[in-house]
Amino acid sequence: MVRDGEPRYRAIAADLAAKIHAGDYPAGSALPAQRELSGAYGVTLMTLRQALRQLSDEGLIVQQAGRGTFVSPPHLAYRLGSLRSLADDLREQGHAVRTVVVSAGLAASPRFGAGSLRLERVREFAGRPSVHQTSWVPAPHAERLLGVDFAAVALYAALADIGVAVARAAETIRPALLEASSKVHLHEPAGTPVFVSERTTFALDGAAVVDDRAVILGDAMEIRAERAATGLSMTWSGTQT
Template sequence: MTLATLRQALRQLEDDGLVSQQPGRGTFVTEPRAAYRLDSLRGFAEDLRSQGHLVTTQILGQAVHRPPRWVSAQLGDADRAVRLERLRLLAGRPAVHQLSWIRGTELAETDLSGTSLYAALADRGIVVHRAAESVRPGILADSEATLLAQPPGTPAFVSDRVTYGLDDTPLVFDRATILGTLLEIRTERAVTGLSMQWTRQATS
């Protein structure tokens, strides 16, 4: 095999996402990406565990606060909410920074490091009915890059999800910054199944 043929083969493998070439270090086999599915009403950790992935959670902060204005725009008239900040690790590697605002104060003292937020709500008789989620491309800011052990500017997905109860009261506003080099977004479509709508981002 000639050097040119080898380089072409490596480029093809890199285009297919099977290897990554790092200048000055060499060529490495790319780890398979976990899939974040959009066709289920489950929490992030539940979704990945159902696919056989090892997911652990670090609680970075959990306390009652008055929601800031950008959160109140999603939660409505909630004057007090639990601010829950978590770091999700996939097979021991930081993968997602998750900031959740939970209406009310019931979950202020609940240990959510190994319990689904939806399950914790259900334990208190609060039924989750539906959720609206938008996902957009982004890059890691300095603070998120530090938490996720990546350089600032690393590609990421930013997910904003509002979860509603049976009476359509917003219960949780959740913003997840998902490391784009570890996770991909996948969904399945059918005639009577999930529908997706694409909207153009506003430009300034």
């Protein structure tokens, strides 16, 4: 409904936004063609494009030249201030996350040496592979984790089950381009923008118990941090070329 004095394009933008939020146009789906929408709303293309520009500015849609207008995919939030498994962190935010185990077995780790557990997983969000993650756990914990269903059990939870409690982690996150080793799992071309997270997790006694590398699609994740006087330490560093 158009309120008195309200520009027509704003009413159209509000109506389209309501349909997006209601799921009439699901995340990632295409909106009808502009001529179809302008006819449905009984406005000119110029008015319709003003409405679409507002939705684009609000982050609800993405316009791709030559392809059309698409509903923006939902974004995951990677919270720097938490020490939980990635899947648990995302589920707490209300997201449905599916874990696909690519492989799990004993191998030689670059950090921990022989007899380590190498766990390779893909995280799917809204049906889309979004994170390719490889984790290493050293002996003697590695053998005790063989047989765990990591599609259903988080690695930190599995460690807790064998008496290993995690205390802290050191993590570096940097922008990068998708490499061949991950593109087959994330179904995106090499060179796609990604974040690369490299995290080492330590137990209460200070021993490193997980070495983790996650490749995260750049358009699927937002990185968030809550800052407090003593709550989170962040170091920013540039790279030299």
